[in-house]
Amino acid sequence: MLSVLDLAASDARTTEDIFTGVSQSMPLGRVYGGQVLAQSIVAAERTIPEGRTVHSMHGYFLRPGDSAKGITFAVDRIHDGRSFSTRRTQAFQEGVPIFSMIASFQDEDPGIEHEASMPTGVPGPEELPDIEAHLQGLHPMSKRLFTDRPVDLRHVPSPIYLSVEGEREPSQAVWMKVRRPIPDDPAIHRAALAYLSDLTIQESILRAHGIPWAMRGLKVASLDHAMWWHRFGRVDQWMLYVQESPSARGGRGLATGRIYTHDGTLLASVAQEIMVRVPEAAPPAT
Numbered sequence: 001m002l003s004v005l006d007l008a009a010s011d012a013r014t015t016e017d018i019f020t021g022v023s024q025s026m027p028l029g030r031v032y033g034g035q036v037l038a039q040s041i042v043a044a045e046r047t048i049p050e051g052r053t054v055h056s057m058h059g060y061f062l063r064p065g066d067s068a069k070g071i072t073f074a075v076d077r078i079h080d081g082r083s084f085s086t087r088r089t090q091a092f093q094e095g096v097p098i099f100s101m102i103a104s105f106q107d108e109d110p111g112i113e114h115e116a117s118m119p120t121g122v123p124g125p126e127e128l129p130d131i132e133a134h135l136q137g138l139h140p141m142s143k144r145l146f147t148d149r150p151v152d153l154r155h156v157p158s159p160i161y162l163s164v165e166g167e168r169e170p171s172q173a174v175w176m177k178v179r180r181p182i183p184d185d186p187a188i189h190r191a192a193l194a195y196l197s198d199l200t201i202q203e204s205i206l207r208a209h210g211i212p213w214a215m216r217g218l219k220v221a222s223l224d225h226a227m228w229w230h231r232f233g234r235v236d237q238w239m240l241y242v243q244e245s246p247s248a249r250g251g252r253g254l255a256t257g258r259i260y261t262h263d264g265t266l267l268a269s270v271a272q273e274i275m276v277r278v279p280e281a282a283p284p285a286t
Contacts (some may be wrong), residue, residue, distance in 0.1 A: 001151040002182060004035055005042050005191050007073065017075040019043040023067040031098070032063030033222045035197030036091050038191045040101045043073035044087035045187055052085055052105040054190055058226045059101035069093050083107050115230065115266040116258065118240060124262075125175035125238045128154040151196060152179050160203055160212045170208035170245040174200045181236045192235040197259065197270045199226055204245040205253035205276060217279030223252070226271045233259075233267040251275055 003022070010018035021039050023031050036231050037059050045054060064239065076088040077277055084106050091099040130152065154175040182188060204221060211218065233239065245258040257270040 001035075001178065001192065001195060002188070004236050005038060005188065005195075007039060007042055007046070007080040010072075017043070017047050017077070019046065019075070021073065023065065023069070023071065026067040029067055030131055031067045031071070032198070033061055033099075033225070034070065034195040036061075036065060037101060037198065037225055038195040039071065040089040040091055040099060041074060041103060041194050042187075042191050043075050043104050045105070045191075047075050047077055047087060048085050048105045052107050053186070054103055054229055055106050056228045057101055057103040057194070059180060060224045061098060061099055061222045062099045063096065063099045064221075065091075065093055065183040071098070071154050078102075083109060085239060090253045096152075118206045118260040118264040118266070119173070119242055121174050122156055125154045126211070128156065128175065130154065132243050140193070149199075150178050150212055151178075151199060152177055153200065155200075157259070160207055162214045164207055165212045168208055168210050170204050170248075172204055172207055174203075174241045174243070174245055176200075176241055177238050178236050186232055189235050190229060193229070193259065193268060194227055194231070196235060196239075196241075197257070197268065198222065198225060199274070200241065200275050201255045201257050201270060202253075202274050203241055204255050205248055206272065208245055208248070209278075211276075214242070215279070219277040221275045223273045227281075228269045229267070230269065231267050233261045233265065239260045239267065240278070243274065245248060248276065 004024055007019040007021045011021055021045060024035060028034060039243065040059065041054055074090045074092065074094045078088055079086040084104055086104050090097050156173040178192060182192065190202045240260045241257055243255060245253055247254050247257045252273055253276050254273050258266060259268045260266055
């Protein structure tokens with residue numbers, strides 16, 4: 001994860017700031033969405049005046065990326081004001097855009113403050129089984145999608161990889177953290193939080209309809225992603241990702257989420273809309 005977030009500056013002479021990066025190897029060959037949005041934030045942050053940090057981003061996934069190919073990030077310096085800076089980042093592969101984002105950065109300013117409380121009664125991560133316990137019987141290639149991640153996940157009530165257990169509700173919670181300690185640089189933790197924010201948020205939509213990831217013929221694709229950073233937190237310590245889906249219609253579903261520290265501090269809010277195509281049931285036998 002750290003290697004893909006370490007972008008290289010290009011010497012190309014253009015009207016934009018250009019950076020290049022690589023992708024994590026993925027079993028199915030598609031770039032993980034959280035990776036490209038985190039890289040886009042890193043690229044934008046490289047052009048920001050010192051002392052300003054990202055507080056919001058809004059992005060669109062335009063095309064699937066190829067994880068075997070490099071990615072070019074072009075940053076447009078839209079605005080630098082007294083307190084805020086705005087940047088547009090476009091990610092390209094072979095000259096074709098795959099992701100487009102606008103992000104805003106702000107100086108640390110004093111002001112009013114409140115935060116939504118973390119839900120009570122949620123089992124802690126130490127009370128829940130790790131991911132390996134839920135992958136029995138999964139094909140080795142499919143299993144790699146989960147075990148090769150740099151992230152430890154603990155679902156409440158349980159994952160929906162192979163089946164959906166319990167009630168069909170449009171909500172869930174997931175404990176998450178990166179598996180190993182990472183450097184103290186707050187910019188790395190902010191980008192890594194964006195990386196993690198794209199994991200599992202789609203599942204509140206699928207859970208509501210009893211749809212596991214393993215359903216044959218299921219097609220899911222992220223359409224857009226929005227994120228607001230409220231406070232700093234370390235991603236190498238347990239965080240609770242509380243997720244719910246207020247609506248699904250017309251082959252699209254909306255999911256929202258809030259990310260808390262282990263002790264209940266609200267770090268970030270997230271929203272994402274996805275495309276969901278569920279295979280039609282086979283006709284009854286005659």
